[in-house]
Amino acid sequence: MADMLARGDVFAPDCPTRTILRQLTSSWGLLVLVALQPGTLRFSALRRRIRGISERMLAQTLTQLEANRLLTRHSLPVVPPHVEYSLTPLGIEAARRAEDLVEWIQVNLVEMRPDAGHDADAGTPQA
Numbered sequence: 001m002a003d004m005l006a007r008g009d010v011f012a013p014d015c016p017t018r019t020i021l022r023q024l025t026s027s028w029g030l031l032v033l034v035a036l037q038p039g040t041l042r043f044s045a046l047r048r049r050i051r052g053i054s055e056r057m058l059a060q061t062l063t064q065l066e067a068n069r070l071l072t073r074h075s076l077p078v079v080p081p082h083v084e085y086s087l088t089p090l091g092i093e094a095a096r097r098a099e100d101l102v103e104w105i106q107v108n109l110v111e112m113r114p115d116a117g118h119d120a121d122a123g124t125p126q127a
Contacts, residue, residue: 010049020068024094026051028061031062033095034102036071040086 008017008070023029028050035041035049047058062085070091076082087095105112 023064023068024070024098025087026061028057029065030098030102032058032061032065033070033091033098036085036087037095037099040074041085042045043085046085059083065091 004112009015010021012016012018024033031050031053032046035046041049043058043062043072046062047053047055050058053061062071062073065071072088074084074086076084
């Protein structure tokens with residue numbers, strides 16, 4: 001039982017793993033992890049890389065990922081202030097896994113689209 005509590009049980013409704021899973025699998029969480037995989041980026045560079053994310057949502061996502069120890073935030077003592085974000089070792093592992101999922105989605109996009117020419121009821125391609 002102690003091992004189960006230390007490991008977590010994502011299927012248990014009150015397990016903290018659900019909160020972390022929700023944060024990591026949000027579209028913004030995954031994109032931040034994958035965007036930081038090549039290396040450290042400043043806030044503005046991250047925002048440019050992840051087109052369409054608002055400053056507020058990026059800040060919120062970064063805060064959540066930092067709280068989960070997946071990235072570190074480093075403030076540089078310059079004017080105007082610069083903040084850099086880097087993946088932790090745990091974040092690097094999560095980013096690798098996230099990148100695999102993102103790559104799989106990109107490769108299979110046409111197949112998964114509702115208008116891909118499949119019969120929705122039968123799950124087979126239409127003739």
